[in-house]
Amino acid sequence: MTGTSAHLASPRPAAATSRGSLLGAELGRLRHRRLVSALVLLGLVALLAAMAAVFATHSTDVEAAHAVARQQAAQATAEQKVFEQRCLDDPSIPQVDKDNGACGSGTLTEDVFFSDPRFRADRDLPVVAIGVGIGGALLASLLAATATGADWSSRSIITLFTWEPRRLRLLGTRLLAIAVYVAAFGVAAQALALGLGALTVQLRGTWQASPLGDPQTGPSRDGMLSPDRFWPELITLQARTVVVMVLVALMSAALATVFRSTGGVLGVAFGWFAVVEIAVHAFFSGRGVLRYMLTENLVAALMPGGSTLYVGQRVTADGVVPNMVHLSNWAGLAYLGVVTTALCALAAVLLRRRDL
Amino acid sequence: MSTPAIEVRGLRKTYRSLRRPTQRALDGLDMVVEAGGVQGLLGPNGSGKTTTIRVLLGLARADGGEARVLGHPVPAQLRQVVGHVGALVENPLFLSGLTGRTSLNLLARSVGVPRSRVEDVLATVRLQERADDRVKTYSLGMRQRLGIAAALLKDPQLLILDEPSNGLDPAGMKEVRDLVRELGTGGRTVVISSHLLSEVQQVCDRVTIMSRGRALLSGPVDEVLRAHGRRGFVVGVTDHETAAGVLRQAGLDVQPMPDGRLEVGTTGQPVDDPATLTRLLGEHGVWLHHLAPAGGDLESAFLEITSGGGLGEADDRGADS
Numbered sequence: 001m002t003g004t005s006a007h008l009a010s011p012r013p014a015a016a017t018s019r020g021s022l023l024g025a026e027l028g029r030l031r032h033r034r035l036v037s038a039l040v041l042l043g044l045v046a047l048l049a050a051m052a053a054v055f056a057t058h059s060t061d062v063e064a065a066h067a068v069a070r071q072q073a074a075q076a077t078a079e080q081k082v083f084e085q086r087c088l089d090d091p092s093i094p095q096v097d098k099d100n101g102a103c104g105s106g107t108l109t110e111d112v113f114f115s116d117p118r119f120r121a122d123r124d125l126p127v128v129a130i131g132v133g134i135g136g137a138l139l140a141s142l143l144a145a146t147a148t149g150a151d152w153s154s155r156s157i158i159t160l161f162t163w164e165p166r167r168l169r170l171l172g173t174r175l176l177a178i179a180v181y182v183a184a185f186g187v188a189a190q191a192l193a194l195g196l197g198a199l200t201v202q203l204r205g206t207w208q209a210s211p212l213g214d215p216q217t218g219p220s221r222d223g224m225l226s227p228d229r230f231w232p233e234l235i236t237l238q239a240r241t242v243v244v245m246v247l248v249a250l251m252s253a254a255l256a257t258v259f260r261s262t263g264g265v266l267g268v269a270f271g272w273f274a275v276v277e278i279a280v281h282a283f284f285s286g287r288g289v290l291r292y293m294l295t296e297n298l299v300a301a302l303m304p305g306g307s308t309l310y311v312g313q314r315v316t317a318d319g320v321v322p323n324m325v326h327l328s329n330w331a332g333l334a335y336l337g338v339v340t341t342a343l344c345a346l347a348a349v350l351l352r353r354r355d356l
Numbered sequence: 357m358s359t360p361a362i363e364v365r366g367l368r369k370t371y372r373s374l375r376r377p378t379q380r381a382l383d384g385l386d387m388v389v390e391a392g393g394v395q396g397l398l399g400p401n402g403s404g405k406t407t408t409i410r411v412l413l414g415l416a417r418a419d420g421g422e423a424r425v426l427g428h429p430v431p432a433q434l435r436q437v438v439g440h441v442g443a444l445v446e447n448p449l450f451l452s453g454l455t456g457r458t459s460l461n462l463l464a465r466s467v468g469v470p471r472s473r474v475e476d477v478l479a480t481v482r483l484q485e486r487a488d489d490r491v492k493t494y495s496l497g498m499r500q501r502l503g504i505a506a507a508l509l510k511d512p513q514l515l516i517l518d519e520p521s522n523g524l525d526p527a528g529m530k531e532v533r534d535l536v537r538e539l540g541t542g543g544r545t546v547v548i549s550s551h552l553l554s555e556v557q558q559v560c561d562r563v564t565i566m567s568r569g570r571a572l573l574s575g576p577v578d579e580v581l582r583a584h585g586r587r588g589f590v591v592g593v594t595d596h597e598t599a600a601g602v603l604r605q606a607g608l609d610v611q612p613m614p615d616g617r618l619e620v621g622t623t624g625q626p627v628d629d630p631a632t633l634t635r636l637l638g639e640h641g642v643w644l645h646h647l648a649p650a651g652g653d654l655e656s657a658f659l660e661i662t663s664g665g666g667l668g669e670a671d672d673r674g675a676d677s
Contacts, residue, residue: 021465021466021467021468022466022467024465024466025462025463025465025466026466028458028461028462028465029451029454029462032453032454032458032462033451033453033454034453035453150451151451154449154450154451154452155446155449156449156450156451157449158415158445158446158449159445159449159450159463159503159506160463160466161413161414161415162413162415162438162441162442162443162445162507163438163463163466163467164438164466164467165413165414165431165434165435165438166435355371355410355415355416355417356410356415356416
């Protein structure tokens, strides 16, 4: 019999695996999982359906929309006049009130009823990007939770650790694989959404900047992209949504590692979003705690220009003034990044310490 | 002298949990597994077999003692040797939605084993025809074979199989035993844990008998049987009934065998000298046409070594599951 030392010297597969091959195997595991494929397919079908609905509900026939608005305005004005006359004839209403316009007056213009039927690039493409981001983040969290949780519930993680005993290396590679997979999915989804959105703008909308004071966009341009930096801002917004998807997926994967199950992630997600955040909104919104809610930071990370939170009020010489906190895009992303890092660190510590 | 495949000195492991009582799974275990051949870890459920394997593979952390695999201390240097160690822990664990071939391909990819090796091990465990079916459609025996295939992918010098016959039907058990026997040739060391005495007796060259987290005895199966196993005799006679009556009257246990012969003294009072049997039967006019020693059995050896604590009596302090 050959000695063991001699066996070790023989050319056999080394224990130390190259990150590339381990990463490839982890990506392969994701790619071959049916549930993961089903979730990706579901996401793409939902995106196509939503864009088809968007396409079907917009048109370039502005004149027809104006005509409808004129008709609605005329009808409303006529109804208003009938009401006004009845009001004026009603002896129970004091003359003083009638003189102060309690019965209403004047005619309604078509501007009040006009709704631009066109798909406006600066107003609607960001909405599409954010929608894809939110939907994608939900899918990414499910994907990461099931991909990680399944290994624990099937105990196939044991098999993996008999191949790669360095637990942190395996966890790191797994998280990297999930990040790469989700990022690829996010980029593909945003590219598809942008392509379909651009097609909708071209066929059923306009690339022109929305005018200030547009009744549909309001007097400000909140949530809209600057006309002079349209493309950079849109691409940046899409990139932010992809980063959010990746961060949410990593949070889910880390939680699934902590709880060693998919169900644990779903339970924590429900507890946090349906209980903690709602309770904070209901009882502590005035104390600045909102700034630390995941939802608020997600909104801040995604909305063009970030978001502004109402966190209570203060009394000044001019009266009661609301306290507002502005969360920029980067502040929102940074907070999500910190939470993700903390959860991954917790997962790493527990994975390293606990018996399998 | 070659390096032992496994060396364990004073290994201790206690499981502590808020929800369950503290369980001492290993209580100063000492064990040496020499390189080559098939070594059995025999003991009742809860004796510490699976915990020993888990500690050796870095899946559980020992509280004390030391363990070496292929000469390297584990878990400190496990990564240096894990490429030479194949393992099947508990039931084979794979994602049920993947096919057998995909499961093996992904494992092979993670350590750079060529795909051709996957086909080799599928052939070894005779799973080629079902390799493209999903694991969830496999029988328990097929999953077991897939698990062994995965353990073989690295062409390991040390193969550790934890209860490989668990849950298998008799045909499946025989298949796995034949496979293990085959794998234990050619310089490879196979360590197989089992609570099935017959399995260890049939498959293993050496055995370590464990109880309550300790090794009670270790050595070649033959030597263990010689030293501790009850040996009786097989007797061939024409008049079975008279012979059985005479022998029973003399206080000996008699078991009729399917071929009509009698097994005498394998249980109960031992037969020290075969001449006792010939004299007894001859005095009653019963003449022997066959007399041979019966094979020793590990069950009696185990019972003697554990002072009657049989395999059915699981140690309630143990943690194997």
